[in-house]
Amino acid sequence: MLVVFDVDGTLLDSQHGIVAAMTEAYESHGLDAPAREHVVSIVGLSVPEAVARLSAGFDDHPLEAIGAAFRASFMRARQAEPHADPLYPGARETLEALAARPGVTLALATGNSRRGVERFLDTFELRGLIAASRTADDAPSKPHPAMIRQLCDELGFSPEATVMIGDTTFDMLMARDAGARAIGVGWGYHPADRLHAAGAEAVLSRFDELVAALGLPEPAEAA
Incomplete structure (x- = not known):
C-alpha cells in the first residue's frame, strides 16, 4: 500500500506562518491583506493558483510579484525559526x-x-x-x-x-x-x-x- x-x-x-507571510506579501505591495479565513481556504494549492484565487476580481493585483513576496517571507520565517510551525x-x-x-x-x-x-x-x-x-x-x-x-x-x-x-x-x-x-x-x-x-x-x-x-x-x- x-x-x-x-x-x-x-x-x-503551518496556518499561522502561511497567514503571516501572505499578509506581508499583500501589504508590501500596498494592498489590503486577504482575511485569514480566505487564506486558510487556499492552503494546499500551488502559490500561483492560491494568489490567483485570493486576488480574484482585482485585475490590478500583480499576481506574480505577490507570489514571489509570499515565498520570500515564508522562507525567511522558516529559516529564522525552523520549528515555529510544529x-x-x-x-x-x-x-x-x-x-x-x-x-x-x-x-x-x-x-x-x-x-x-x-x-x-x-x-x-x-x-x-x-x-x-x-x-x-x-x-x-x-x-x-x-x-x-x-x-x-x-x-x-x-x-x-x-x-x-x-x-x-x-x-x-x-x-x-x-x-x-x-x-x-x-x-x-x-x-x-x-x-x-x-x-x-x-x-x-x-x-x-x-x-x-x-x-x-x-x-x-x-x-
Whole structure:
C-alpha cells in the first residue's frame, strides 16, 4: 500500500506562518491583506493558483510579484525559526509506525515548493520515513491528479493500492481523479462535510485512527 500525505494542515500546523507571510506579501505591495479565513481556504494549492484565487476580481493585483513576496517571507520565517510551525500531535509516531510495516510505503504530495519540502524533511528528520515526494515544482497544482500518478509510477503502485491523506478538498479531489482512495483529517483547514462531499471515505479526528481507516490490522501486543 502506498500512503501519500499532504504536508501543510495534515502533518504540519503551518496556518499561522502561511497567514503571516501572505499578509506581508499583500501589504508590501500596498494592498489590503486577504482575511485569514480566505487564506486558510487556499492552503494546499500551488502559490500561483492560491494568489490567483485570493486576488480574484482585482485585475490590478500583480499576481506574480505577490507570489514571489509570499515565498520570500515564508522562507525567511522558516529559516529564522525552523520549528515555529510544529508537527500535529501523533504525526511523527504515525509516520514511524506505518513506515515500519511490511508492504507500506510513504510519500508526500504537497502544494509547497521543492525547497520547502526538503527543508521540512530535514527540520523534522523524516527522510528515512518518506520514499518520495511531489511538490508544486514537480507537477500541476492540486486538485490535478498528476502528483499521485507520478508517485504511483515512481514507486510501483497502482492507484487502487494508493491512499491520499489530506485536510482539504483539493487532496480529496486529486485522489478521486487519480483513482486512489481518500481519507481526510479533521484538524486541518477544510471542514469534514466538505471533505466527505469531495470524496473522503472517512475523516479522522486523531492520528491514531489512521491504521483502522486504512484497513490495516492493529499491531500485535508485545509478549
